[in-house]
Amino acid sequence: MKRILQYVALGVVGVAIVGGVYWWWQRAGQPDEGERSATVKRGTMLVAVSASGGIEPRARVALPFDISGRVADVAVEVGDHVEAGDVLAQLDDEQLALQVEQARAAVLAAEAQLIQAQAGPRAEEIAAAEANLRALEAQVSAATANLDQLRGGASAAQIAAAEAQVAAAELEHRVTLIAHDRTLAETEDEDRIRQARYNLYVAEKRVESAQAQLDELLAGADVDAVRAAQFNVATAAAQRDAAQAQLDLLLAGATADQVDDLKAQVAQAQAGLKLAELAQEQTVLRAPFAGVVAAVNVKVGELASAALPAITLLDPSSFRANVLVDEVDVGRLELGQVVEVTLDALPGARLTGHVANVAPAATFQEGVVYYDVAIHLSPSSVPLRTDMTANVTIIVEELTDVLMIPTWIVRVDRETGQTFINQRVGGEIVRTDVELGVRYEGTAQVLSGLSEGDVGIWVETPGAFGF
Numbered sequence: 001m002k003r004i005l006q007y008v009a010l011g012v013v014g015v016a017i018v019g020g021v022y023w024w025w026q027r028a029g030q031p032d033e034g035e036r037s038a039t040v041k042r043g044t045m046l047v048a049v050s051a052s053g054g055i056e057p058r059a060r061v062a063l064p065f066d067i068s069g070r071v072a073d074v075a076v077e078v079g080d081h082v083e084a085g086d087v088l089a090q091l092d093d094e095q096l097a098l099q100v101e102q103a104r105a106a107v108l109a110a111e112a113q114l115i116q117a118q119a120g121p122r123a124e125e126i127a128a129a130e131a132n133l134r135a136l137e138a139q140v141s142a143a144t145a146n147l148d149q150l151r152g153g154a155s156a157a158q159i160a161a162a163e164a165q166v167a168a169a170e171l172e173h174r175v176t177l178i179a180h181d182r183t184l185a186e187t188e189d190e191d192r193i194r195q196a197r198y199n200l201y202v203a204e205k206r207v208e209s210a211q212a213q214l215d216e217l218l219a220g221a222d223v224d225a226v227r228a229a230q231f232n233v234a235t236a237a238a239q240r241d242a243a244q245a246q247l248d249l250l251l252a253g254a255t256a257d258q259v260d261d262l263k264a265q266v267a268q269a270q271a272g273l274k275l276a277e278l279a280q281e282q283t284v285l286r287a288p289f290a291g292v293v294a295a296v297n298v299k300v301g302e303l304a305s306a307a308l309p310a311i312t313l314l315d316p317s318s319f320r321a322n323v324l325v326d327e328v329d330v331g332r333l334e335l336g337q338v339v340e341v342t343l344d345a346l347p348g349a350r351l352t353g354h355v356a357n358v359a360p361a362a363t364f365q366e367g368v369v370y371y372d373v374a375i376h377l378s379p380s381s382v383p384l385r386t387d388m389t390a391n392v393t394i395i396v397e398e399l400t401d402v403l404m405i406p407t408w409i410v411r412v413d414r415e416t417g418q419t420f421i422n423q424r425v426g427g428e429i430v431r432t433d434v435e436l437g438v439r440y441e442g443t444a445q446v447l448s449g450l451s452e453g454d455v456g457i458w459v460e461t462p463g464a465f466g467f
Contacts, residue, residue: 047397053323062309066282091283103273117254147229162214176203324370403446410467421456
């Protein structure tokens with residue numbers, strides 16, 4: 001019974017094998033309705049260079065203070081929108097403000113001197129100079145008269161006057177002596193006794209002085225006195241001449257050279273004021289353009305260094321993409337070439353633009369030579385942000401009337417590297433070698449091996465891989 005079952009099983013298997021072989025033979029002779037195929041077509045094809053980089057705003061600047069100092073105010077926060085000229089932050093300027101006031105006062109003083117020189121002397125200045133001259137002339141006259149008197153000897157009236165002064169001094173001395181003796185007899189108060197003795201001493205000195213003047217008059221002119229009188233005359237005359245010269249200068253007014261010198265002093269003072277105002281202005285950090293605050297690196301009360309950025313400002317009014325292009329491809333780039341841009345952050349967005357600039361010098365990264373290429377982006381509603389990753393495709397050439405085929409159908413021989421496609425010829429699958437040119441967005445240029453209208457099919461081929 002078991003042997004019969006085995007025979008039956010073998011018979012079923014044999015029938016299944018024969019049936020399978022027959023089905024395969026039938027299918028091999030006709031195309032599979034679900035088979036993927038592609039037709040060689042003629043048309044227009046684009047040649048492109050791909051690169052990646054980042055989105056950059058129209059301008060991005062890190063703004064330091066022009067001078068170092070203590071931060072007095074920070075007027076913005078990250079994300080604030082500012083206009084050109086707006087104050088972003090300010091340093092303490094108390095000392096510099098005082099220097100500005102001093103410089104402004106120096107300008108006013110210099111200008112006043114210039115105005116006075118150009119206007120000429122005032123009436124009151126002339127009157128004062130004339131009065132001073134007259135006073136000095138009177139001193140010269142008095143000194144000269146005294147000299148003449150010394151040289152001519154004393155008159156009778158002068159001697160009589162000197163004798164009267166001696167008599168008066170002696171009378172005062174006697175009265176003071178009586179008062180002195182009475183004080184000593186009446187009191188023992190030390191202060192009153194000391195005062196009485198002092199009064200007597202003064203009276204005695206007056207008698208001596210009056211008697212000396214009388215003796216001098218009676219003796220005639222003293223040589224030393226005459227010399228002193230001559231010196232006084234000379235001194236008074238010099239002072240008078242100086243006053244006369246001052247009056248003459250005042251009446252003549254300022255010379256052209258003096259006016260020019262005063263103008264130079266005004267200009268110098270004004271330059272000093274500008275320098276002081278500039279130094280004060282350097283304590284204020286202003287926005288050089290309208291934009292958005294990207295970073296604030298200072299706080300009120302801390303010391304800010306002129307060597308470090310205080311605030312970073314962006315101008316997001318327009319954007320560009322900065323990418324690195326391999327040196328192999330950079331020779332194919334030209335200004336104005338059309339560019340397509342996609343963003344990692346916004347997969348569904350597609351932007352357009354054009355090549356705006358190609359760096360004249362290379363950038364080296366890990367031994368590979370690249371060139372910075374700036375892509376100007378066309379206006380769009382895409383919400384761009386600075387530093388987003390950008391993938392760009394630069395259209396460098398447009399090929400017309402070329403044979404094209406999808407790249408998914410192309411296979412590559414692992415051993416030889418030869419590209420080929422599979423075709424169905426009759427009931428068989430035939431390998432056809434092809435020479436391909438440029439590729440772009442899943443399409444390859446056919447240089448040889450195929451003609452327009454040829455059909456290729458996708459077949460998993462041992463020893464080959466996809467193109």
